[in-house]
Amino acid sequence: xxxxxxxxxLQDLVLHRNLKMLRKQNSIPITVGSNGPxxxxxxxxxxxxxxxxxxxxPYFLFPISQEQYDQQFKDxxxxxxxxxxxxxxxxxxxxxxxxxxxxxxxxTTPLAMTHRYMVQMPDISVPELSSSVPWxxxxxxxxxxxxxxxxxxxxxxRLEGFKADAEDMLSTHLLMEGDEQQVVKEIRLxxx
Numbered sequence: 001x002x003x004x005x006x007x008x009x010l011q012d013l014v015l016h017r018n019l020k021m022l023r024k025q026n027s028i029p030i031t032v033g034s035n036g037p038x039x040x041x042x043x044x045x046x047x048x049x050x051x052x053x054x055x056x057x058p059y060f061l062f063p064i065s066q067e068q069y070d071q072q073f074k075d076x077x078x079x080x081x082x083x084x085x086x087x088x089x090x091x092x093x094x095x096x097x098x099x100x101x102x103x104x105x106x107x108t109t110p111l112a113m114t115h116r117y118m119v120q121m122p123d124i125s126v127p128e129l130s131s132s133v134p135w136x137x138x139x140x141x142x143x144x145x146x147x148x149x150x151x152x153x154x155x156x157x158r159l160e161g162f163k164a165d166a167e168d169m170l171s172t173h174l175l176m177e178g179d180e181q182q183v184v185k186e187i188r189l190x191x192x
Contacts, residue, residue: 003127005149009142010134014045014121020177021135022119023048030082030103030111035074037100040087041117044099048116050085054109061085061103061113072104079106141169 014022022045028038030052051060062084069086082103089099101115124130134142148162 001153002146002150003124003130005153006127006134006142006146007123008149009145010121010136011123012145013136014118017174018048018118019174021137022121023116024119026115026117028101028113028115030107030113032108032110033076033079033106035104035106036102037088038102040089040099040101041119042098043119045118045120047085047087048118050101050113050115052082052111052113054081054111059083063087064104069102069104074104074106076106079108081109082107082111138169138173141166141173144169 013019024041024043026041030038047063049060051058053059059081061082064084064086066086066088069084082105084104086102086104087099088102103113121135124132124134133139136142144162145166148159148166150156151159151162
């Protein structure tokens, strides 16, 4: 059970934090007159940012839902510089398959998009017997957070103390890594 809780602790870090160590970058070539689909990487979890440059000026695309993308008029006469994107992850239900990325509107010129994305990390298989070292470098945090999950399952009275210790350890690690969760975010109106 401790091994399963270790996997849960690692998955919590993947799903709820934008750790720099889990960020990858890829280039997506965009041809003239295409909205996609462009194949996403098999380890794709979520997009961090998507942009391209024209004359050294960066243009960042904003995300829209698949339903909003489907409602857009996709005639070649609407071609311009792309300004939004949507992802379709329905294919990822089958192991080893990748999702798809769509852009809107079609591009009037060939572009090389830079796609920064967060990756999905695999679970430790048979964690109770495995001797592999987890990918997260702060082993003390992993031990404390796993023990906290065990205490929650057994209704241990030390739970709150371990929970506070785990949160302090993780905050320290995130600040040292330069995690954006402590950075002030700019609030803007919806670009639509």
